[in-house]
Amino acid sequence: KVKEEIDKQRKQEQLLIQQSKLAAMGEMIGNIAHQWRQPLNALGLVMQNIQFAYNMGDLDDKFMEKSINKTNILTSSMSKTIDDFRNFFKPNKTKEYFKINKTVKKAIYLIESTFEHNYIEIEKDFSKEDIEVYGFANEFSQSILNILSNAKDALIEKKVEDAKVKIRVYKDKNSAIVQIEDNAKGISKDIKEKIFEPYFTTKEEGKGTGIGLYMTKTIIENSMGGEISVENTDLGACFTICV
Structure with missing residues (x-):
């Protein structure tokens, strides 16, 4: 009976720890979503500007280069967000x-x-x-x-x-x-x-x-x-x- 109770308690603890990990993961995804909202909106605007410039006949090399540079900055920022979160959740090995x-x-x-x-x-x-x-x-x-x-x-x-x-x-x-x-x-x-x-x-x-x-x-x-x-x-x- 004691062994059964200990096993039951361990299983319950494991379940709660698992729930905690899932809750932390949900929180983390929510934080990433908020961090990404602004660059995603900005990327959408860049694409709209390209389409508008194309329709107006203003899509030249200079405009494309400027748009691509802006896109690269935004995607780098989004990639950095992922790296920041990944590094944050890595446990430190030593003090x-x-x-x-x-x-x-x-x-x-x-x-x-x-x-x-x-x-x-x-x-x-x-x-x-x-x-x-x-x-x-x-x-x-x-x-x-x-x-x-x-x-x-x-x-x-x-x-x-x-x-x-x-x-x-x-x-x-x-x-x-x-x-x-x-x-x-x-x-x-x-x-x-x-x-x-x-x-x-x-x-x-x-x-x-x-x-x-x-x-x-x-x-x-x-x-x-x-x-x-x-x-x-x-x-x-x-x-x-x-x-």
Whole structure:
């Protein structure tokens, strides 16, 4: 019976991890779609301009060269988006020193188009000093992306007007601090203590697995020896990462 229960629990865990991967994949595809929307529209306009120039008899070598150059720039940008996402999800093999400003900016870049699409403003306040920390850069960036994604979901769910997320990066003695604050009206007291627990989610069935913040806590505290906490502010919730 004990063996059966352990096997059942393992299968359940595997299923939840698989669900989490699928949810992350869906989120990633959504982010890529938002990143691609603008260059795709621009490509459509280039094609329309070529057709218009052809119909008007203005399609000369100079016009074609200009159009092809623009097309190459746009397709390169779309290709770079795919590479950025692929590299982002590759796990780091070894710990290394990395610049925290650059790593946080990478996470913002990957979700920025999704924020714009949902009319959510991102306010940045980065230390002028290039702060270096020791750990796994991609995993750290992924944990920032998890918090930003959670803030986005909360702002959309609560239909917040003038939705905003503030990101602050600074140094305090020997630690680097990243604060991510939203104006989504905060986290209720009864769930605040549970949000870092595995499989805990406030989202409707099928829309969340409760793995995101648990994985973030695991990365920050277990992999990087840091700390993560959350507090309610006057406007919403503020996550503080200290490494």
